[in-house]
Amino acid sequence: MxxxxxxxxxxxxxxxxxxxxxxxxxxxxxxxxxxxxPDNRETLKMFDRFRGEVxxxxxxxxxxxxxxxxxxxxxxxxxTIEIIWDRGIDEETGxxxxxxxxxVYHLSMxxxxxxxxxxxxxxxxxxxxxxxxxxxxxxxxxxxLNEPESKVRAGIED
Amino acid sequence: MQETTTxxxxxxxxxxxxxxxxxxxxxxxxxxxxxTIDGEIIKKVEPDLGYIHRSIEKMCERDSYQQIVHLTDRMxxxxxxxxxxxxxxxxxxxxxxxxxxxxxxxxxxxxxxxRIASHCLWWGVMGMDVGALTTYFYGFxxxxxxxxxxxxxxxxxxxxxxxxxxxxxxxxHENFVKRVKDFVAHFKTKIPEYDRLLTGNVIFQKRxxxxxxxTKEDAISFGxxxxxxxxxxxxxxxxxxxxxSALDKVTFNEALRTEGDTFARYSVRIQEMxxxxxxxxxxxxxxxxxxxxxxxxxxxxxxxxEFYQKVETARGELGVYVISTGTKNPYRLKFRSxxxxxxxxxxxxxxxGKIGDLVATMATLDLVIPDIDR
Numbered sequence: 001m002x003x004x005x006x007x008x009x010x011x012x013x014x015x016x017x018x019x020x021x022x023x024x025x026x027x028x029x030x031x032x033x034x035x036x037x038p039d040n041r042e043t044l045k046m047f048d049r050f051r052g053e054v055x056x057x058x059x060x061x062x063x064x065x066x067x068x069x070x071x072x073x074x075x076x077x078x079x080t081i082e083i084i085w086d087r088g089i090d091e092e093t094g095x096x097x098x099x100x101x102x103x104v105y106h107l108s109m110x111x112x113x114x115x116x117x118x119x120x121x122x123x124x125x126x127x128x129x130x131x132x133x134x135x136x137x138x139x140x141x142x143x144x145l146n147e148p149e150s151k152v153r154a155g156i157e158d
Numbered sequence: 159m160q161e162t163t164t165x166x167x168x169x170x171x172x173x174x175x176x177x178x179x180x181x182x183x184x185x186x187x188x189x190x191x192x193x194t195i196d197g198e199i200i201k202k203v204e205p206d207l208g209y210i211h212r213s214i215e216k217m218c219e220r221d222s223y224q225q226i227v228h229l230t231d232r233m234x235x236x237x238x239x240x241x242x243x244x245x246x247x248x249x250x251x252x253x254x255x256x257x258x259x260x261x262x263x264x265x266x267x268x269x270x271x272x273r274i275a276s277h278c279l280w281w282g283v284m285g286m287d288v289g290a291l292t293t294y295f296y297g298f299x300x301x302x303x304x305x306x307x308x309x310x311x312x313x314x315x316x317x318x319x320x321x322x323x324x325x326x327x328x329x330x331h332e333n334f335v336k337r338v339k340d341f342v343a344h345f346k347t348k349i350p351e352y353d354r355l356l357t358g359n360v361i362f363q364k365r366x367x368x369x370x371x372x373t374k375e376d377a378i379s380f381g382x383x384x385x386x387x388x389x390x391x392x393x394x395x396x397x398x399x400x401x402x403s404a405l406d407k408v409t410f411n412e413a414l415r416t417e418g419d420t421f422a423r424y425s426v427r428i429q430e431m432x433x434x435x436x437x438x439x440x441x442x443x444x445x446x447x448x449x450x451x452x453x454x455x456x457x458x459x460x461x462x463x464e465f466y467q468k469v470e471t472a473r474g475e476l477g478v479y480v481i482s483t484g485t486k487n488p489y490r491l492k493f494r495s496x497x498x499x500x501x502x503x504x505x506x507x508x509x510x511g512k513i514g515d516l517v518a519t520m521a522t523l524d525l526v527i528p529d530i531d532r
Binding site: 111 | 358360
């Protein structure tokens with residue numbers, strides 16, 4: 001290949017590449033995937049299966065569905081979940097019954113593998129959508145998931 | 159007054175060491191290369207590993223079989239679904255579980271999507287390593303669509319943990335089929351663009367053709383696999399020779415080149431993206447109905463014995479070797495990771511070349527360091 005054909009070839013491939021980048025430059029908003037993240041916080045909606053953090057939903061009577069069976073604690077590979085349980089007295093039958101005192105969740109150790117939620121027999125815990133977990137002190141990432149004074153919903157058995 | 163100076167014309171070159179990494183943008187992670195160079199000619203390359211060793215194999219001995227799956231996400235994070243699949247297949251084969259066809263098809267589709275996503279990222283950084291920054295953005299743009307598919311169905315974008323021994327964690331999302339079809343249609347128009355932008359570029363071809371040559375014999379003796387081996391004419395696609403999941407139901411060509419240079423490995427990966435698209439197209443329209451999960455015992459105990467399963471990740475052959483003593487944990491679990499073997503051929507390929515060629519060669523090895531170190 002001669003000297004000039006080399007130059008010609010170089011310019012040709014340069015222009016071919018430039019035609020693509022130029023096309024995107026002129027249609028820059030079309031097909032753009034950039035999200036204006038902190039500005040779109042109000043409208044930002046994550047997918048419903050998004051794994052942000054583990055939460056324990058409570059109903060309006062401040063009742064949850066956790067019986068304290070500790071299956072999630074066993075299933076967790078990292079020791080993220082720690083259940084401090086107690087024996088309460090069932091009001092109806094008067095028998096002693098296991099109940100949770102504190103459902104401690106160490107978010108800083110969680111790898112979001114989802115095994116705890118998968119294994120829960122009463123669907124007491126589920127995925128939350130929050131992903132903004134930056135805090136100044138890492139102890140703030142250790143949470144007690146059950147609300148104070150909350151109790152297990154009636155009729156939930158494991 | 160005349161000063162006479164004698165000039166020593168007998169210049170002697172001297173070999174010296176230089177560190178590449180562990181914090182170097184072209185090593186794509188914490189890989190340290192000890193280069194012995196003479197001027198700019200590389201005499202020897204010694205990889206120094208261990209900067210991101212997390213003792214995953216030892217942790218596997220502690221964990222139950224369900225828990226092992228999520229650790230494999232963190233090995234080769236760009237083909238995390240295929241890693242998960244490898245562990246699940248090993249456990250399922252050992253338990254002789256009958257896996258529903260629906261699960262197999264979904265696993266194959268997501269596996270091929272993972273492969274495309276991985277190759278998209280590789281294509282982007284490959285261009286960047288040889289000096290074309292724009293490719294990075296185009297590669298990531300198309301990968302983003304796949305990541306959205308994963309996020310909607312699996313809940314996570316990278317460390318998906320979607321497989322469980324016995325099937326899948328959830329059924330696919332209702333939008334899954336539509337989104338995948340959209341992606342396939344979209345990506346078919348993008349690969350020709352990739353070719354026009356980078357493959358046909360004169361500078362890129364001069365940087366890659368004839369650089370980092372690995373012959374077929376060397377490829378076999380170094381034990382390389384995946385696109386690196388296939389670029390050297392070594393037909394080693396596990397999907398072809400030992401099909402798993404639904405891969406025996408589809409037809410596809412094994413991308414094979416015989417030149418063995420950097421450009422051949424590049425072409426193999428571009429060709430693989432086309433083949434993966436074709437596999438997805440063959441499966442996506444008729445995902446069989448049925449269960450998405452077979453019920454297993456809460457505590458999985460493998461029978462006593464040794465089990466091996468290999469799969470083809472985006473980087474090559476991943477083997478999972480389990481020795482079980484009949485308890486709920488494996489006695490020993492060994493991963494044969496593709497990146498480690500591929501890296502061993504680097505010194506052979508780069509010796510005699512320039513440092514710039516080493517970067518180009520390393521880019522086509524597509525190294526993921528957590529996969530090498532585990």
